[in-house]
Amino acid sequence: MQTNPANLSPMKIAIISDTHGLLRPEALTAVQGVDLIxxxxxxxxxxxxxxxxxxxxxxxxxxxxxxxxPWAADLPDHLTLDLNGWPALLTHDIADVAALLDSSIKLIITGHSHKPLIEWRGDRLYINPGSAGRRRFKLPVTLALLDVGVDTLEPQLIQLLP
Incomplete structure (x- = not known):
């Protein structure tokens, strides 16, 4: 799926997970002005x-x-996306990645653990934005922003609460 027109101008993407029914005002503020969520x-x-x-x-x-x-019945368990020419895999649980991964994927986005992660593993970027919903244990409340250029990925973790 192509999510950006053929001109491939830079994109700003917000990545959010584990809201669990709570969309904080801080999260809505943080995602303003993005091209895709x-x-x-x-x-x-x-x-x-x-x-x-x-x-x-x-x-x-x-x-x-x-x-x-019932409202979530039509949502997929995973998606493959083309983000400005970057093949991406989106799935909730990182445990499912191995079965879904192919050699073309360069960006892996997961949630589930509530633990934020931005990590390059070789030429692949793994992003877990953490949880933007209710705080779990002492984990931070976060989401991620990703600047996607034709040949660069620049992720940033955004802390929503102190």
Missing amino acids: IHAGDIGAAEILAQLAEVAPVQAVRGNNDLNL
């Missing part, structure tokens, strides 16, 4: 996707906590 699952309520869609187009997968929610 990616939700990596455990959304919790259809209204969250609707609110995000008022800011920018949304691509989302369902998480383990979305499985039995």
